[in-house]
Structure formats: structure tokens, C-alpha cells
Amino acid sequence: MKLYNTMSRRIEDFVPIVPGHVSMYCCGPTVYNYAHIGNLRTYIFEDILKRTLRRAGYSVKHVMNITDVGHLTGDGDDGEDKMEKSARESGKTVWDIAEFYTKAFFRDEEELDIIRPDIVCRATDHINDMIALIKRLEEGGHTYTAGGNVYFSIDSIDDYGKLARLNIDELKSGARIEVDSNKKNPKDFVLWFTNSKFAGQAMTWDSPWGRGYPGWHIECSAMSMKYLGEHFDIHCGGIDAIPVHHTNEIAQSEAATGKTWVNYWCHGEFLLMGNAKMSKSSGGFVTLQTLLDKGYNALDYRYFCLTGHYRSQLRFSYEALDAAKSAREGLVERVCQLKAEAAPSSAPSEKAAEYMKAFDDAMENDLSAPQALSMLWKLVKDGEVSSADKLAAIYHMDEILGLDLAKAEAPKKEAVGTEDDLKLLEERTAAKKAKDFKRADEIRDELKRRGFNVKDTPSGPILERIE
Ligand code: AMP
Ligand code: ZN
Secondary structure, three states: OEEEEOOOOEEEEOOOOOOOEEEEEEOOOEOOOOOOHHHHHHHHHHHHHHHHHHHOOOEEEEEEEEEOOOOEOOOOOOOOEHHHHHHHHHOOOHHHHHHHHHHHHHHHHHHOOOOOOOEEEEHHHOHHHHHHHHHHHHHOOOEEEEOOEEEEOHHHOOOOOOOOOOOHHHHHHOOOOOOOOOOOOOOOEEEEEOOHHHOOOOOOEOOOOOOEEEOHHHHHHHHHHHHHOOOEEEEEEEHHHHHHHHHHHHHHHHHHHOOOOEEEEEEEOOEEEOOEEOOOOOOOOOOHHHHHHOOOOHHHHHHHHHOOOOOOOEEEOHHHHHHHHHHHHHHHHHHHHHHHHOOOOOOOOHHHHHHHHHHHHHHHEOOOHHHHHHHHHHHHHOOOOOHHHHHHHHHHHHHHHOOOHHHOOOOOOOOOOOHHHHHHHHHHHHHHHOOOHHHHHHHHHHHHHOOEEEEEEOOEEEEEEOO
């Protein structure tokens, strides 16, 4: 298995810490609003990564957090808590908001056939773990208190910003306007807030530094280490997390333990809307429900995501989604035809096995999904592979693609035509069976005069109205 590691900026051979096992942490949603389809692209990428690791023979322990406190609207510890803002605007409590959007998130994940992480952990359930980690950092001399807040001092370590390759000297001398005058270094960040600026905060806890609440970054360090240990294999997220969130996660985790925290950093590129990143703040964001309301299947969107490499930007448009929809529906139809013809073979032929291997090789080469998809289509169209072998190979591929092909059913078409038209259609089927092609053609022409085409489907011929 080969994976691109943001830390080294190279594609590397994947070698787990414990042979045969993978420990993987993914930053989860901030549950103050619906996830948009850009966020969901990142979760689909992580799901594909997990499925591919399993294919490569590893057992995967997948942990994801739910951010329900501490994520501010500004990346520089400025603005207000996103949860509080959402609660205020909707007139609900922060707890209700968290519950509502967490449920909505998992509904989306289910629709998209995303396998639920083994452990889903809420930030508000782990405040004590965060306090313990902040204490550890305090004991190590990595923190200071100012204006009531506890800050992480980036000057207490010598490799701050290594993931993003930040030039710290440049940052210091740059004319950056600092909003928080308590900070000794503009890049220092809050571990624990008690600042009176946040007096209206509904979610607060007692701590050695006073009643308050945690900063956003500390939750991921505390929870990942709790469930995966102080050194684990893979940490994922969207690329926007590199310069601040993941940079700060690394700083505080490695300052606490004194050793390397994560071996592979994997980041998914953005989904674009027009020329800009899709984002909640820009207002023009699309949710999965919007797509469902327009008549798309959630898996049309999953298919659309598979058409781009996870490290490339992908531009969303309804035209592109329509293309994905018709490709996926075409695939479902072919699978249904195959199912009508044969059961999946238990020992696929050499040719089918070659397709499976080519597919796996593409996926295990830094998740080259577009290449893997083209392998699937090549197989579907290959006249030399039997239906039974094709089905077996398609199911094998779908364990990674997650398009639910084994359960696929031909879309039910509403009955078209009057009783008399349908009787004629039946007559045509009987004529064809009796090899009376002349009569069958006559009936087809008559049906055409009546405004119908005859279409053969896996469940038999049907009438289609000529547009
Ligand atoms: P959030 O709920 O805002 O914390 O974001 C959840 C995940 O979605 C994070 O991993 C982000 O990096 C990722 N993300 C945010 N915007 C986009 C986008 N336009 N395309 C892909 N991923 C995104
Ligand atoms: Zn995180």
C-alpha cells in the first residue's frame, strides 16, 4: 500500500506500527449546522482509505470525533464558538443543536454508504482527558496563562509548523495584526478559555484554571491518544486543517509526549463550487438533502467523488453530477442484467482475477479511484469474461467503491400504456419466443404508431413513451 504523506510531501510505502493493524484518526464534523457535500467528500475519501487498507489485509481501528464545543468562527482564536452562535440564532440550546446535527450527519453518512468509525467520540464527553493533557503541557513548561486563558507557547518547542512548513521567523516579523493581545507569539493558541469575552458561553466546566471550556485543537490530541495511544499510524482531514488545526494538534501532542505522534498525514482536497472552496460561511453550500430533494440518489454523489483523485480539487456542478448519475445507473442496470443471468462465481477465471488485481493495485497506489473505476468499466464491457465471473469481480471491487451493487435493483418503472397496449406487448414477447420475428416486428411497429418504444430490461420488455 502506498500513501501520500503530507508531512514528507511524498508518496510512501505504508508500514504500520503494529504489523497487520492500522490505527486511524479522522477529524469529525463540527455539529452546528448540516454538513455540506464538500465536508462529505472528505468523509468519503476517509471511508475509501479505510476500505482499501482492509483490502490490503489490515484490520483498521478508525476513530472520529464530534466537535460540539470550542470551535470558534475564526482560526486565530477569534470570533465566537460556532455552536453558541448557531444556538443563539435558532433559539435552541447548544445541546439540542449538537444532538440534531449529529443525527443529521450520521444519516448522511449512512445514505452515502460510509462505514461508521469504530469509535465516535464527543468532545464534551472528554473534557477531563483534555484537562489532563493541558496539565501535562503545563508541567512540561509549554503553557502560560494570560487574560484568564491558558495558551500553548509555540516558542517552547523547536519544530512548530513542520507539517505546513511554516516559516516562523517570517511570521514573526510580518506585519500581522494580532487580535488577541494576550498572546506572546501570534501563533500561540488557546488550550483553555476562561476569558470574560466568552462569559455568555453555555457550555463550561470547572478546571484548575477556572471555569471555562477547551480550545478546539486539544480535543483531537486528547481523544486520539486516549483511543489509539500516543503514537499511531494515520491522521486524516481536509487540507484546510493543515496550517492551523493539525499544526497545533502536532505541537501540543508531541510537546506532551516528547516523541513523534502520527506517522502518516493524509489530506483530502477541496470540493469547489465555481472557483472557490465550498464552505458554510460563503452561504452557497449544498447539502446531501438538497441533492436528494432534487431526485438524486446519495450514491450518485459518492460515484461523482470517485471520479476525481482525493488529492485533486473537484468542481461540483449539476451537469457533472448528472453524468455520475447516469454512469452509476448504467452500472446498476448492467449488474442487474448479470444477476438475472448468473450467480457470482466462487472461483473467478484468470482474466477476472487480473481485473481484480489491477483494480486493487490502483486503489493501493495512493487511492487512484478514477483508474480503478475505469478498470471496473473495462471489465463490465469485456465480452470474454462470463457473467458469473464479472459479478464476482464487480462485488469484490464494490467492497471498496461502496456503491451497494450487490443490493442493486433495477429501478422500477411505472407501468406505461393501456391494458390493450400491454396485451400487444405480451403478444410480441410470445411471438419472439416462437421465433415468429415477422409478427414480432409488426407488433413493434404498431406499438410505435401508438407512441411507444419497446425496451428490453432484466425483468422483461417494457413500453417506453416516445418523447
Ligand atoms: P468542519 O465540520 O467544518 O470541521 O469540517 C469537516 C471536514 O470537512 C474537515 O475535515 C474539513 O477539512 C473538510 N472540508 C471543509 N470544507 C471542505 C470542502 N469544500 N471540500 C472538502 N472538504 C472540506
Ligand atoms: Zn482534529
